[in-house]
Amino acid sequence: MVTTVLAVLVALGALPMAVSLVGYLLLPLHARAAHLDRAVPGTHPRITVLVPAWNEAAVLRYSVDRTLTADYPPDRLRLLVVDDASTDDTPAVLAAARERWGVRVDTLRRDRGGQGKAHTLNAGLERILAEDWTDAVLITDADVVFAPDAVAHLARHLADPEVGAVTAFIREGSRPAPGITRSIGFEYAAAQLAARRTQNVIGAQACLAGGAQLLTRENLLALGGAIDTGTLAEDTVTTLLTQVHGRRVVFDPHAECLAEEPASIDALWRQRLRWARGNIGVTRRFHRLFFRPSREHHLGNVWFGLQWYCTLLLPVLMVCSSAALVLTWLIDRSMSTLYFQGWWAVNALAFVFTTAYTLLLDRDVARRSWWQALTFPGLINVAVIVWVIAPGPISGGWSEGTREWVQLAAMVWISACMLAAWGLRRLERVPRLGGLARTLLPVVGFGPLLCAITAAAYVAEARGASRAWEKTEKTGKVAAS
Amino acid sequence: MTGAGSAGRAPSADGGRESGEVALARHRRFERRLWVRALAAAVPVLLLVWAHAQWWT
Numbered sequence: 001m002v003t004t005v006l007a008v009l010v011a012l013g014a015l016p017m018a019v020s021l022v023g024y025l026l027l028p029l030h031a032r033a034a035h036l037d038r039a040v041p042g043t044h045p046r047i048t049v050l051v052p053a054w055n056e057a058a059v060l061r062y063s064v065d066r067t068l069t070a071d072y073p074p075d076r077l078r079l080l081v082v083d084d085a086s087t088d089d090t091p092a093v094l095a096a097a098r099e100r101w102g103v104r105v106d107t108l109r110r111d112r113g114g115q116g117k118a119h120t121l122n123a124g125l126e127r128i129l130a131e132d133w134t135d136a137v138l139i140t141d142a143d144v145v146f147a148p149d150a151v152a153h154l155a156r157h158l159a160d161p162e163v164g165a166v167t168a169f170i171r172e173g174s175r176p177a178p179g180i181t182r183s184i185g186f187e188y189a190a191a192q193l194a195a196r197r198t199q200n201v202i203g204a205q206a207c208l209a210g211g212a213q214l215l216t217r218e219n220l221l222a223l224g225g226a227i228d229t230g231t232l233a234e235d236t237v238t239t240l241l242t243q244v245h246g247r248r249v250v251f252d253p254h255a256e257c258l259a260e261e262p263a264s265i266d267a268l269w270r271q272r273l274r275w276a277r278g279n280i281g282v283t284r285r286f287h288r289l290f291f292r293p294s295r296e297h298h299l300g301n302v303w304f305g306l307q308w309y310c311t312l313l314l315p316v317l318m319v320c321s322s323a324a325l326v327l328t329w330l331i332d333r334s335m336s337t338l339y340f341q342g343w344w345a346v347n348a349l350a351f352v353f354t355t356a357y358t359l360l361l362d363r364d365v366a367r368r369s370w371w372q373a374l375t376f377p378g379l380i381n382v383a384v385i386v387w388v389i390a391p392g393p394i395s396g397g398w399s400e401g402t403r404e405w406v407q408l409a410a411m412v413w414i415s416a417c418m419l420a421a422w423g424l425r426r427l428e429r430v431p432r433l434g435g436l437a438r439t440l441l442p443v444v445g446f447g448p449l450l451c452a453i454t455a456a457a458y459v460a461e462a463r464g465a466s467r468a469w470e471k472t473e474k475t476g477k478v479a480a481s
Numbered sequence: 482m483t484g485a486g487s488a489g490r491a492p493s494a495d496g497g498r499e500s501g502e503v504a505l506a507r508h509r510r511f512e513r514r515l516w517v518r519a520l521a522a523a524v525p526v527l528l529l530v531w532a533h534a535q536w537w538t
Contacts, residue, residue: 028516036509041501071500152501153508197515254508345533352529357522389529390536 003335006324010339013321013414016310017350022303023198024354033201035250040159044072045135047151047214048128049079052120054113056142057089059260063145064097068104070151077151078133080106081142082124085113117210118229129217129225136216139227144211145173146257153255154214164219164247165239166255167205168212169193173258177368179438180268183446184261186358186369186376193361194354195307196251203298205249206308208242210235211259219247231285232467233278240286243297265428265437269453276457277467283312315418315455322415329408340407344388351377351385371442378417378445384410417448418455425452 049067053060060081067079079101083090094107110123121139128134136158138151150168157166169192172185192209199205213235222245228237242249262268289297290305298304310317321343329336355373359366366373375382387394387410395403421444428437441449 024522025519028519030515031509031512034509034512036505036512039505041505149504153504156501156505254504254511349526349529353522353526356525357518360518360521389533392536 003328003332006328006331007339009320009324010328010343012317013324014343014346015306016314016317017347017354019303019306019310020195020354021350023307024194024357026198026201026303027194027357029201030197033203034197035157035160035163035200035248035252038160039156039252041152041156043156043159044076044152045155045158045216046076046133047072047078047136047138047155048134049077049138049140049151050121050124050128051079051081051140051142052084052117052124053081053086053090053094053142054084054120055086055088055090057086057093059143060090060093060097063142064093064101064105066145067140067151068101069148070146071148072151072155074104078104078106080108080124080128082120083107083109084115084120085110116229118227118231118234121234122226122229125220125226129220134217136214137220138212138214139210140213140257141211141259143260144170144257145259146212147255150212150255150257153252154212157250157252158214158216160248162248163250164216164222164242164245165208165249166214167196167208167249167251168255168257169251169253170209170211170259171256171364172261174260174263178263179372179441180265180446181261181263182369183372183376183441184268185365186373187446187450189362189365189369190354190358192251193253193365194358197253199304200251202301202304203248204243204301204304205239205251206304207233207236208239208249212255212257213238215242216247219245222247231278231281232274233282236278236282237285240282240289240299243299244289246296264434265425265441265449268449269425269456272450272453273457273460276454277460279312280457280461283308312454315451315458318418318451319415322411322413325411325414326408329404329411333404336411337407340411341388344385348385348389372446375442376445376447378448379443380413381417381445381448384413417444418452420444421449421452422456424449 051060051063064079064081068074068077070077081094081097083094091109094105097105098107106127108123108127110120113120125137128137136155138154140146146168154166154168157163170188172181172188174181177185196205215238219242223238223241227234228241231237239249262271286299289299290308291302292300294300325336325340325343328339355376359370359373377385387406395406398406424437424440424444427440428434
């Protein structure tokens with residue numbers, strides 16, 4: 001009985017990679033499910049690009065001009081920047097933009113800022129929807145730079161009246177690109193180019209990219225003409241509500257834009273903590289949608305639900321799995337070796353296939369982020385994979401005792417790597433040791449860091465920590481590229 | 482700007498209907514060939530299995 005329970009707990013730790021692997025195996029079906037067969041080139045609805053801005057002078061100078069020079073009929077593309085009571089040069093930058101672009105640039109300044117992105121967006125939506133001009137609203141961020149053809153690629157899907165929203169591929173675009181942003185570049189390719197394609201295949205999208213979401217006027221009105229302000233994950237709430245109301249959400253991997261992402265462990269931690277806490281809130285609110293078939297939407301799809309919960313519960317699954325492996329080691333050494341090798345075999349095979357597939361999806365990511373892709377689980381875990389795959393040359397000369405103790409250490413590390421990632425964040429805050437922390441990140445792993453952040457989100461939610469909106473700082477590194 | 486991108490970008494489109502159709506055809510072609518990438522991604526997996534069989538003991 002005990003060994004069965006332990007075996008189940010160990011297997012649960014392999015579930016996230018197995019679910020991910022199934023998602024990748026579904027990818028080739030995207031040829032039939034990409035919605036490209038219902039997209040009509042030359043569909044040019046009147047679009048207002050809505051940009052919330054708080055102290056964004058460094059990035060707005062560039063992104064406004066790039067957006068308005070898109071390959072899209074100029075008389076059908078406008079921009080509204082909502083200045084969230086900025087204290088930097090944002091008002092001056094916007095005044096200069098209005099002078100350059102005339103009626104195509106509109107601005108709105110809020111007297112009271114800092115309430116969060118959703119409040120800022122709603123101020124803009126109120127103005128946009130009060131007039132008849134706009135057919136669709138493209139919600140973006142001030143630092144996002146669209147490829148010249150991206151808006152047209154997004155708009156072509158609106159020829160299908162069933163579509164309520166379309167989202168683009170957000171590419172990490174900081175130049176120069178330190179290791180962390182390269183890791184994010186790879187992660188974005190896996191989470192968007194792969195996972196969102198699979199979500200297209202099953203017909204259920206988890207999240208419109210916050211920096212590139214094209215919403216039809218009808219959809220916005222059905223959502224009450226406003227973005228939900230009671231969440232830290234307003235883009236996810238918009239995505240799910242759109243589908244609950246029976247409208248389709250489409251991801252177009254060929255519509256691309258660049259965004260600047262955090263370059264330090266601490267900045268990444270704060271950004272992702274907000275995302276993870278937002279997703280916990282979304283799960284509380286929408287949990288009845290998962291695993292329940294509906295005629296209106298496909299959010300009840302089994303793979304979709306498994307992917308959602310595996311992401312959310314990853315730290316729990318890793319700790320359970322690690323603890324179960326250690327307990328098995330204490331009870332029965334030969335059994336523990338069997339579980340340990342089986343656990344790593346599933347994870348290693350899935351890791352190699354999904355990593356290779358992701359790099360094959362995008363040459364740019366492959367060129368820039370191949371090292372970050374290989375070290376995503378951390379060099380220590382990669383060493384364990386090599387050991388499990390080819391134990392002969394590595395541990396052939398070890399005594400039985402040495403092999404067993406190394407195996408125990410590897411079992412503990414499955415969960416301890418999250419603590420190590422948390423430690424790196426603390427180390428980065430120590431003066432003059434920030435560089436060392438970032439250098440050690442590939443050893444511990446970007447994946448364990450993300451897992452640790454999710455665990456920190458549980459703690460923050462349990463403690464009822466403040467939900468104040470904390471904006472990620474943008475410095476204009478995309479514009480410099 | 483964004484490098485080669487996921488489908489390899491053609492010379493800049495000018496917003497006209499024809500270039501949009503060319504782009505759409507290119508994107509459809511890319512999606513139809515995803516299975517080729519799946520096969521290519523299976524190669525390192527097979528190498529891994531071979532290495533495991535080779536150096537298991």
